[in-house]
Amino acid sequence: MSERPLDLGWIRVFEAVGRLGSLTMAARELGLSQPAVSYTMRMLEEQLGTPLLLRGHRGSTLAPPGQTLYRAAAAAVGELDIAARAIRRMNRRPVVRLFTDYGFASFWMMPRVAAFRRVRPDTEVHVIASASTDPRGDDAEDVAVLFGARTDFPAHATQLLEERVVPVCGPRFAARHQLGTEPGRIGALPLLHLESTPRPRWFGWADWFAANGLARQPSSNDLSLNTYGLVVQAAIADQGVALGWAGLIDGALADGTLVAIGPPLVRADHGYWLRPGPDPSPAACDLIDWIEREMRADRDAADS
Incomplete structure (x- = not known):
C-alpha cells in the first residue's frame, strides 16, 4: 500500500x-x-x-x-x-519482525516459518538475522531471540534453549578416522571454530577440552568461520569436527547428516532467550506463543 x-x-x-x-x-x-x-x-x-x-x-x-x-x-x-x-x-497484513542471530535464523526459525504461516496466514514474519547482539534502530524488532547468559536479559525474557554442545562431524569423516566416543581422539583432528570476540558468549573448543581434562593447541589444520551456518556446512562436507548446539543441529543428527562423537558440555544459565519487544502487537504475541509451543514440543519429543 x-x-x-x-x-x-x-x-x-x-x-x-x-x-x-x-x-x-x-x-x-x-x-x-x-x-x-x-x-x-x-x-x-x-x-x-x-x-x-x-x-x-x-x-x-x-x-x-x-x-x-x-x-x-x-x-x-x-x-x-x-x-x-x-x-x-x-x-495491511500484520508484520512481525524477529531479530536473531544467523544460527537460530538458519537452523531453527526458517525451516518452521511455513508452519507458522499455516497458523497465521494473515501475518508476515520478517526474520532479521545479524551477528550483532542487539537490535539497532527505533523499531528494530517486535520479538528478539538472542544468545547469552541469564544476566544479559531482563526478567521477562524466557529461556528457549539451554546451552548444550556436543562434538559432531559427518558420518564418513567419523568412519574414516574410526571415531567412537573417546574424546582424546578428537584432539588429533582438524577442528572447526566459530569466530568470536575475545570474550565469547558461547562455548568454544577450549571450554570443551578443559571440561574433559584434555589439552589441545590450535592447529594449522583448523578452520575458523564467521557464521555458524558455515561451520555446520564445513562439518557436513567432512572438513573437520565442529561443536554442535542442541536445538540447532537436532535435525542433522536425526537424519544422519551429522553424528555426535563425544560427550556433551552443558551450561544451564546460558542459551537462547526470547525477549518481547516493547508493547508487542497481537500478531507478535501469537508468534511468541507459537515459538514457545514449538520449543516445548521439541523437548517432549527429545524426552520420549
Missing part, C-alpha cells in the same frame, strides 16, 4: 507554503512546479478577497489572514494524515 500523502488539493499546497515559508520549497516537497503552487495561492486569495502571503525576496511569510487560515489548514492536514495512516494499517 502506497504511503503517498492524500491529495487534499489547495489545502495541502497552502499548508506546505505556510509551514516552509517559500513557494519554491513547497513546490519541491509536493512534487509540483513553482508556477503551479503560485497559481493555487493566487486562486485562493481571489476566492477569499484578501492577500494571504507577504511576498519578499527571501521568501513568503503569512499575512494575518493567512495565519488564521494556516492554523485551520495545519490542523486539518494533520488529522487527515493520521486518519489515512490508520486506514492503510487496517488494510
Whole structure:
C-alpha cells in the first residue's frame, strides 16, 4: 500500500507554503512546479478577497489572514494524515519482525516459518538475522531471540534453549578416522571454530577440552568461520569436527547428516532467550506463543 500523502488539493499546497515559508520549497516537497503552487495561492486569495502571503525576496511569510487560515489548514492536514495512516494499517497484513542471530535464523526459525504461516496466514514474519547482539534502530524488532547468559536479559525474557554442545562431524569423516566416543581422539583432528570476540558468549573448543581434562593447541589444520551456518556446512562436507548446539543441529543428527562423537558440555544459565519487544502487537504475541509451543514440543519429543 502506497504511503503517498492524500491529495487534499489547495489545502495541502497552502499548508506546505505556510509551514516552509517559500513557494519554491513547497513546490519541491509536493512534487509540483513553482508556477503551479503560485497559481493555487493566487486562486485562493481571489476566492477569499484578501492577500494571504507577504511576498519578499527571501521568501513568503503569512499575512494575518493567512495565519488564521494556516492554523485551520495545519490542523486539518494533520488529522487527515493520521486518519489515512490508520486506514492503510487496517488494510495491511500484520508484520512481525524477529531479530536473531544467523544460527537460530538458519537452523531453527526458517525451516518452521511455513508452519507458522499455516497458523497465521494473515501475518508476515520478517526474520532479521545479524551477528550483532542487539537490535539497532527505533523499531528494530517486535520479538528478539538472542544468545547469552541469564544476566544479559531482563526478567521477562524466557529461556528457549539451554546451552548444550556436543562434538559432531559427518558420518564418513567419523568412519574414516574410526571415531567412537573417546574424546582424546578428537584432539588429533582438524577442528572447526566459530569466530568470536575475545570474550565469547558461547562455548568454544577450549571450554570443551578443559571440561574433559584434555589439552589441545590450535592447529594449522583448523578452520575458523564467521557464521555458524558455515561451520555446520564445513562439518557436513567432512572438513573437520565442529561443536554442535542442541536445538540447532537436532535435525542433522536425526537424519544422519551429522553424528555426535563425544560427550556433551552443558551450561544451564546460558542459551537462547526470547525477549518481547516493547508493547508487542497481537500478531507478535501469537508468534511468541507459537515459538514457545514449538520449543516445548521439541523437548517432549527429545524426552520420549
